[in-house]
Amino acid sequence: MIRYIVRRVLLLIPVLLGVSFIVFSLIHFTPGDPAMIILGESAPPEALEALRLEMGLNDPFLVQYGRYVFNVVTKLDFGRSYVTRRLVFNEIIGQFPNTVKLAALAVMVAISIGIPAGVIAATHQNKWIDNVTMFFSLLGVSMPIFWQGILLILIFSLSLQWLPSSGFNTWQQMILPSLTLGSGSAAIIARMTRSQMLEVYRQDYVRTARSKGLKERVVVLRHALKNALIPIVTIIGLQFGFLLGGAVLTESIFGIPGLGRLIVNSIRTKDMMIIQGGVLLIALTFSLINLFVDVLYAYLDPRIRSQYK
Amino acid sequence: MRHEVQEGPWKSAFRRLIRNRSSLIGLIVLIALILVAVFADQIAPFTFREQNLDATFLMPNAVNFFGTDNFGRDIFSRVVYGTRISLMVGVISVSIALVIGGGLGAIAGYFGGYLDTIVMRFVDVLISIPSILLAISISVTLGGGLRNVMIAVGIGSIPSYARVMRASVLSIKELQFIEAARALGTKKHIILLRHIIPNTLAPVIVQSTLGVAGAILAAAGLGFIGLGIEPPNPEWGAMLNAGRQFIRDYPHMSIYPGIAIMITILSLNLLGDGLRDALDPKMDR
Numbered sequence: 001m002i003r004y005i006v007r008r009v010l011l012l013i014p015v016l017l018g019v020s021f022i023v024f025s026l027i028h029f030t031p032g033d034p035a036m037i038i039l040g041e042s043a044p045p046e047a048l049e050a051l052r053l054e055m056g057l058n059d060p061f062l063v064q065y066g067r068y069v070f071n072v073v074t075k076l077d078f079g080r081s082y083v084t085r086r087l088v089f090n091e092i093i094g095q096f097p098n099t100v101k102l103a104a105l106a107v108m109v110a111i112s113i114g115i116p117a118g119v120i121a122a123t124h125q126n127k128w129i130d131n132v133t134m135f136f137s138l139l140g141v142s143m144p145i146f147w148q149g150i151l152l153i154l155i156f157s158l159s160l161q162w163l164p165s166s167g168f169n170t171w172q173q174m175i176l177p178s179l180t181l182g183s184g185s186a187a188i189i190a191r192m193t194r195s196q197m198l199e200v201y202r203q204d205y206v207r208t209a210r211s212k213g214l215k216e217r218v219v220v221l222r223h224a225l226k227n228a229l230i231p232i233v234t235i236i237g238l239q240f241g242f243l244l245g246g247a248v249l250t251e252s253i254f255g256i257p258g259l260g261r262l263i264v265n266s267i268r269t270k271d272m273m274i275i276q277g278g279v280l281l282i283a284l285t286f287s288l289i290n291l292f293v294d295v296l297y298a299y300l301d302p303r304i305r306s307q308y309k
Numbered sequence: 310m311r312h313e314v315q316e317g318p319w320k321s322a323f324r325r326l327i328r329n330r331s332s333l334i335g336l337i338v339l340i341a342l343i344l345v346a347v348f349a350d351q352i353a354p355f356t357f358r359e360q361n362l363d364a365t366f367l368m369p370n371a372v373n374f375f376g377t378d379n380f381g382r383d384i385f386s387r388v389v390y391g392t393r394i395s396l397m398v399g400v401i402s403v404s405i406a407l408v409i410g411g412g413l414g415a416i417a418g419y420f421g422g423y424l425d426t427i428v429m430r431f432v433d434v435l436i437s438i439p440s441i442l443l444a445i446s447i448s449v450t451l452g453g454g455l456r457n458v459m460i461a462v463g464i465g466s467i468p469s470y471a472r473v474m475r476a477s478v479l480s481i482k483e484l485q486f487i488e489a490a491r492a493l494g495t496k497k498h499i500i501l502l503r504h505i506i507p508n509t510l511a512p513v514i515v516q517s518t519l520g521v522a523g524a525i526l527a528a529a530g531l532g533f534i535g536l537g538i539e540p541p542n543p544e545w546g547a548m549l550n551a552g553r554q555f556i557r558d559y560p561h562m563s564i565y566p567g568i569a570i571m572i573t574i575l576s577l578n579l580l581g582d583g584l585r586d587a588l589d590p591k592m593d594r
Contacts, residue, residue, distance in 0.1 A: 018434030023446060030450045138582075142574040144526050146533045146549060147567035154560055245439030249530055253553075263442075264534045267449055279446055283438045290437075 004298060008291050017069070019283045024065050027276045037082045037270050078277035083269050088277040091262070096281065098168055098258035102177055102250060103243045109182030110189050110239060115225075115232070117186070118193025123220060125198060133190065140187025145246050149180040149253035166255035173254075181250045185239040192235045196228035203227075230301050237293030241286040322511075325587040332583020338576035346393040353386035357543040366559050375565040378548075379555060384562065387543035388569045394544050395573060398459055398528040399521035405463030406524075407517060410470030415509075417471070418478030419501050429475070432468045440465040444527055448536040455538050462527045466520060473516045477509040511588040518584055522577035529570055545570045 035051040036043065052058055056067060071077040078088035121133040156176060157165035167173040200206060201224060209223045210216075248260030255261070259278050266274040327333050345352060354372075361381035369376045375384035417428035435443065444465035451457035481487065482505060490500050529546030531537040538544040545566040552562030 014430065015433050015437055018430070019437050022434065023438070026446045026450045031452070138575065138578060139571075142522070142571055142578050144529055144546075144567070144570050144574070146530065146546070147563075147570060150549065150553060150556065150563050150567065154556060154563075158557055158560075241439045245441035248441060248445070249533060252534055263445070267445070267534070267536065272449075275446065275449060279438065279442050282442060286439060287437050 001298070005295055008294060012287055012291060015287060016284060019287075020069055020072070020280055021065065023276055023279050023283070024068060025061075027272045028061060028064070030272060032270060032272075034082060034272065037272075038085075072280075078280070079273040081274050082271045083266075083274075088273050091274060092259055092277050092281055095257055095259045095262045098256055099244070099247050099251065099260055099282075100285070102168070102174075102181060102247050102256060102258060103240065105174060105178035106182035106185065106243050106247075106250075107236065107240060109178050110185035110243075111236065113183070113186040114189025115193050117190040119197060119220065119225060121190065121194045122197035122201070130194075134194070137187035137190040140183050141191070143184060145180060145184065145249045146253055148183065149176070149250060152176045152180055153253070168254070168256040168258070177250050177254045177256060180253070181243055181246050184246070185236075185243060188239065189232065189235060192232055193228065196231055197224055200224045200228045230297065233293060233297055233300060237290055240289045240293075244282050244286055322587045326583050329583045329586065331579050332587070335576045335579025335581075335583060338572065339580055342392055342573055342576065343396065345389055346396045349389050349393050353383075353389040355383040355386040357382065357387045357390040358541045359383070359386075366555070366562075368559075369561055376559075376561045378551065378562050382541075384548075384565055387548060388545070388565050391543040391545045391548065391566065391569060392573070394455070394538065394542065395525045395528065395570070396521075398455070398462065399525040399577075402459045402463035402466070402524040402528070403517050403520045405460065406466040406470050406520065407513070409464075410467035411474040411513065413467070414471035414474030414476075415478050415501060415506060418475035419482055419497075419505065425475075428471065432471045436468040440468075441527060441530055444531060445534070445536060448531055453536060453539050455542070458528050458531055458537050461531065462524045465527060466523060469520070470513075470516065473512055474509060477512050478505055481505050481508050515581055515585045515588060518577055518581035522574045522581065525570070525573060525577075 033048070033052075034055065034057060035048045039047055039051060056064060059067075068079065071079070076089050078092070080086065081088055081091055084091065117133050117137065121130040124130045153165045153176065156163045163176055164170075164173050165176070168177065206219060206224055209219045214223075247258060248263060250256070251258040251261040252264050259282065263275055263278040266272075266278070327336070359382060361377070363381065364373075364377055365379055365381040367373050367377040367381075373383045373385060375388060378384055378387070413428045413432070417425040438446075444461040447461035447464055448457060451460060478501075487500060487504055490504050495504075528537060529544070529549070532544040532546030532548075533550045535547075535550065537547050540547065548566040549563050549570075552559070552564075552566070555562055
């Protein structure tokens, strides 16, 4: 098991280098002179040139990339914001907890709605409750995050006035964003759970469990769901990446001071260093979560676990 | 059921598709949307850019079915023209992703070895960036505009096509008829293009149908955060975003484009799910 984890961590390094290279290249080749974004268009040419020298912007591309990676790895130095001139690390790390909190709440929403819904649908296959559940899950998959957020605000904030439409400090403020972000994943998890459960139902060990005279509840939860869970865990892990991306939109709708909103605002101010640092941090988080899910997967599935003894 | 035996696989898949009620609904709605996109000039009573500053924020009425926006533009006409943009973005970005991603996946799966490792490591890297963030980064670099949105969304979804294509090429390449072709001395690239790729179409079609839905959503998401197609073009996500600031008093500005997106995505998902069942060879009898 430890060997497996170490191997996976080592494999992460080239992937993260690749990610940083792609993001760095994209930002690097964005039209616009960083020195001019910082000093303004009317700055004297000498000042612009001096700043370019100071920032190393005249160096070859690969030298700049190497320096960026070196600084990030050794000093957690992601450069300085073009706008505030503060360290990017300080700017993004302050906003990061809200994004993680939002994504985690959304995952909880997704799991606590998705898995029960999928189990109920599967145990009532082709009955009305199955059809209703599957209709709503299809609707959930088809709802864009931003459209759903607007609808929820319209209904629960503006019409009913039950919940606030912005902010992220009190639990009341967290309900609508978590629902907005999580319901799409809930729908995907419900569909996956249903099809996995139906698959597992056909297995001999479920029939054995039933014929032993076990209660249906025990058969469903202990024997069927536990075995259906492995692919569901993978889907949940993949959803996390989707949710971190979706948080960008959700934060903009609900005015949540998170990393996503910071990235979107930085697009407007052309603050490339923030965009670069923010995207890298999210990609890093996503990779670590996937690593965690894979390890969990290996732990849950004895067949995989035994390969790495 | 003797007559079914003689039927070609595509024809019988189509029969299974339209026998399934929900995928039939998806297909019909999608065809209707395509017709709306093609005949937008005839259907829309106004153009999408026509402003009437004396008639701003009108509620839905007999002339402006969906009301008017803050510039007095007819929202119904803008939603109709938006169909054209969204379907185009969906189809073209999926084509980009399909050609690049599918091509990479086919090469990786067929040739294996180093080529496979390199391509799949590249795909691993791309997959580590949530696709909407990848699309945002590419949009920032390229700037707005229809063409750049399609490129950004297309590149953002390369990884899934590469994986699907590689998996199905891998499963087909060991089959006997490929071995037969190889034994006859057929050149490698001919085997790949003529014999393998046509047989990978089923999963690729399913993936592409669902992918068009994903691409439309991604493009609308870009439009929503102001990175999409430049105004006054009626992109649904951008319309939603524009309506957002007036939502307290004029919710109709956001509601109709939102419904349009939802119906489009729903029909593609229904069709995609139906196609998956219809094209599944296990269902063949």
